[in-house]
Amino acid sequence: MIGCDCAVCRSTDPRDNRLRSSIYVETPECAFVVDTGTDFRTQALRENIRRVDAVIFTHSHTDHIMGFDDLRRFAAARGYMPVYASPDTMADLRRVFRFAFEAENPFPGYLKPEPHLVTAPFSLGETTITPLPVPHGKTTVNGYLFSRGGRRLVAYLSDCSGVPPEIAELIRGVHALIIDGLRPLPHPTHLSVRQALEIATGINPKATYLTHIAHELAQSAEADLPAGAYIAYDGLKLDFE
C-alpha cells in the first residue's frame, strides 16, 4: 500500500509484497493469461514469460486491465492477440483501448486485439474454460473454471462478494479453488477470509488458495487457516500433470 507503515507493508517476508492479481496458464498446446493488471509488465519480466497465445478477462476494473497494451510483445509474431471477455467487459476494453481496437493499419508491433465474446464455455487447445458469473458488489463479473480431459482442475474467482449455489455446484470438488479473500474484515465488493472459507467448505476443493489479498492480511495468517487452505502469493506455481 502506497505510503503505509503497517506490519504487512514493512514485512520482511517477500510473500507479503504483492502485485495485482492474475494467473498465467501453461498447457502442452498453448499458454494464456487471465487479466493483465497494472503490474502485468513487471510480472511478465519477473517470471520470464515468453509466450501468451490469448488473454481472458474477468472484468474491467483497472487492477485487471491496465496492462493490456503490454500484450503487444506477445502478439508480435502472430500479428494479433485473441481477447476473451464478457460482452460488458469487452465494451469497456473497446472504450478504454480504442486506439488498439480501432486502429486501421496498426504500426508493426502495435497491439491488434481479436475479440471473442464469452457467453458460454470455450476451448483454448485442449483446455475447456467455463465462465462462472459471480457478484462483485453491485456488478457481475466472470470467474473461470479450467478443465482438461474431463478433470476440473482450477476454479479462479479473483473478485467476488458471493458465489451463487448454481456456480458452487459447477465447481464442487475442483482440484484447486482460487478465491477472493481480501482481508479479515468484510468489504462491500470482496469476500472476507471467513466468507471465502465458508464458501470453500461448500465447494469442497482439494485445496483452497485465497487471492486478491490486501495489506490487512499477513502471509503468516496462513497458519491459522484450516487444513487444505492457503494464502496465495506472487509467483506461486501449481502443477496439474
Ligand SMILES: [Zn+2]
Ligand atoms: Zn500497509
Ligand SMILES: [Zn+2]
Ligand atoms: Zn474488481
Ligand SMILES: [Zn+2]
Ligand atoms: Zn480486483
